[in-house]
Amino acid sequence: MRVNVVAGETFVPPSGEDFWQPLVGDGAFALTRPMVLFLLSAVLIITVMLLATRRLSVVPGKGQWILESAYGFVRNGIARDMIGERNFKPFLPLLFSAFIVILVNNLFGIIPVLQYPTMSRIGFPMALALFVYLLYLYLGIKRRGLGGYFKGLVPQGLPPFIVPLLFVLEIITYFFTRPVTLALRLFGNMFAGHILLLLMALAGEYLLLHTGFPTNVFSIGPLVGFFLLTAFELLIEFLQAYIFVLLAAFYIADSLADEH
Numbered sequence: 465m466r467v468n469v470v471a472g473e474t475f476v477p478p479s480g481e482d483f484w485q486p487l488v489g490d491g492a493f494a495l496t497r498p499m500v501l502f503l504l505s506a507v508l509i510i511t512v513m514l515l516a517t518r519r520l521s522v523v524p525g526k527g528q529w530i531l532e533s534a535y536g537f538v539r540n541g542i543a544r545d546m547i548g549e550r551n552f553k554p555f556l557p558l559l560f561s562a563f564i565v566i567l568v569n570n571l572f573g574i575i576p577v578l579q580y581p582t583m584s585r586i587g588f589p590m591a592l593a594l595f596v597y598l599l600y601l602y603l604g605i606k607r608r609g610l611g612g613y614f615k616g617l618v619p620q621g622l623p624p625f626i627v628p629l630l631f632v633l634e635i636i637t638y639f640f641t642r643p644v645t646l647a648l649r650l651f652g653n654m655f656a657g658h659i660l661l662l663l664m665a666l667a668g669e670y671l672l673l674h675t676g677f678p679t680n681v682f683s684i685g686p687l688v689g690f691f692l693l694t695a696f697e698l699l700i701e702f703l704q705a706y707i708f709v710l711l712a713a714f715y716i717a718d719s720l721a722d723e724h
Contacts, residue, residue, distance in 0.1 A: 478662035498585045505568045546713035563709045570701035584654040593647035596712045604719035664690035
């Protein structure tokens with residue numbers, strides 16, 4: 465979060481600039497705070513995975529049980545249900561990894577000191593969405609062939625006059641709408657949630673420390689709102705990880721289906 469919340473005695477609301485935090489250098493090649501946090505998440509996830517699985521047992525300990533519960537949630541609640549019993553296993557490592565990576569980086573937004581959801585930087589959701597996008601295109605074309613893939617975009621038996629229009633709409637859906645909305649949904653929720661938390665915290669601090677009585681009494685509202693919104697943001701962070709992986713599984717299942 466920002467430290468300097470006032471310019472003179474004027475409240476400075478949060479803006480998009482609060483999400484650009486270069487640590488080394490500047491411009492496109494700067495080392496930024498979200499880059500460091502994403503690297504931290506990778507180290508953290510790998511460490512936890514290794515520690516939780518180094519002594520696997522039939523009766524799991526607490527760490528193994530938590531890890532197995534998360535794995536079972538993605539396996540049974542998303543991958544198998546969406547892709548199907550016959551085809552889901554090859555994609556389970558991808559879906560589980562994506563869920564854990566997104567969830568941990570989202571949770572960084574409410575962890576003291578860190579307090580930055582990595583997915584509020586558009587580049588990270590775009591990279592994840594691009595990977596899913598290329599995967600479901602590859603699967604669809606591999607299964608049906610290039611010509612069959614494009615032919616399958618339009619259901620059989622439609623009146624000839626409507627086929628070109630529907631084909632254009634399907635091209636937009638499969639090649640633009642799906643990857644863009646997959647990335648923007650995650651980015652938008654994390655960006656909006658974090659900027660609301662910033663607004664509540666900075667407004668409460670400003671009213672409490674930079675105004676006199678009785679105005680500073682009104683700081684109670686934003687500060688209470690900050691804590692309530694933090695609890696709500698925890699739910700949103702989990703839901704966004706779930707929705708991203710759910711949609712990824714849906715797109716994979718769609719590419720594996722006999723017909724669109």
